């Protein structure tokens with residue numbers, strides 16, 4: 001255990017014996033300090049949307065296909081020309097130093113070992129260079145919170161490009177922080193600096209609450225701002241935080257190379273739908289014009305399967321990977337991705353789908369309509 005600015009940071013490095021990803025939260029709660037755990041685990045207001053994210057996966061069901069004559073399902077996939085061993089990615093998540101002393105550098109190492117895709121937040125504890133080094137050349141995307149300060153936007157986009165990231169994820173659903181009660185109860189302020197904010201005139205985030213951090217980000221974002229980012233960088237830009245067909249089409253109209261369906265893991269707008277419940281309406285509107293990424297509430301291989309079957313091309317996890325990081329460092333993160341992918345392979349076999357392309361052709365039972373679509 002390292003102590004930094006009075007905050008206890010875990011230093012574990014080990015392979016985890018995982019029963020399921022939900023149970024990891026219980027284990028991680030024992031070792032992450034209360035303020036840090038509250039920030040990671042909680043959602044906004046009374047957490048209606050956070051809970052809906054989990055329940056929604058019950059709304060669609062996988063039809064067993066026992067006579068499909070397949071064995072040894074393969075989970076490898078390609079997105080934006082990048083080959084991955086699994087259709088699963090690390091969602092961009094801030095301040096992973098709260099979970100582990102090596103923060104996102106270790107996350108990147110574990111994700112690379114698993115052959116998944118790493119994404120890094122603007123508000124990461126580790127610097128872009130350290131995260132790139134942690135990944136050892138494996139593919140990474142960089143997530144931008146658009147700042148009011150365009151010099152900052154330009155310089156961080158340049159830095160990400162220089163580090164070799166393959167795409168930019170522009171998050172648009174956090175123009176202010178959701179009302180997160182756990183942070184209020186814990187009087188949570190980030191105890192550790194955020195490496196990429198050092199260039200910000202407002203300081204590096206240390207000693208600030210999430211609302212103060214978000215205050216430096218642009219509150220007023222429309223398609224023109226998305227286009228401005230797209231025009232500046234020659235990397236593909238994926239717009240994250242899309243939950244409606246209308247916004248998906250605005251993003252594509254502005255030149256987005258991808259649409260990322262997410263409600264920020266129930267941390268932003270509370271009272272909104274589960275991300276899974278809106279996924280199909282977005283993939284239908286996008287209609288294969290660009291890849292669709294998806295996250296919020298994914299904990300099971302069957303959840304990954306269902307999201308792919310409704311048209312997602314890549315499926316992200318946030319909290320479970322952070323818990324794996326706390327409990328086992330890079331190998332802990334690796335264990336989380338391996339576990340989820342192994343669950344996915346079992347589901348694939350039982351659903352008669354040998355490849356990710358087969359999953360995308362699979363039909364789910366819609367229990368609300370009693371139809372298979």
Ligand code: FMN
Nearest residue numbers: 040091092093094121171264265296297317318319
């Ligand atoms: N999303 C971003 O786009 N940028 C961030 O900096 C960011 N920070 C996060 C920090 C934490 C601790 C968590 C849990 C999520 C964060 N998110 C952020 C949202 C994740 O990218 C993702 O949408 C969410 O975690 C998915 O839900 P899940 O945790 O249920 O898997």
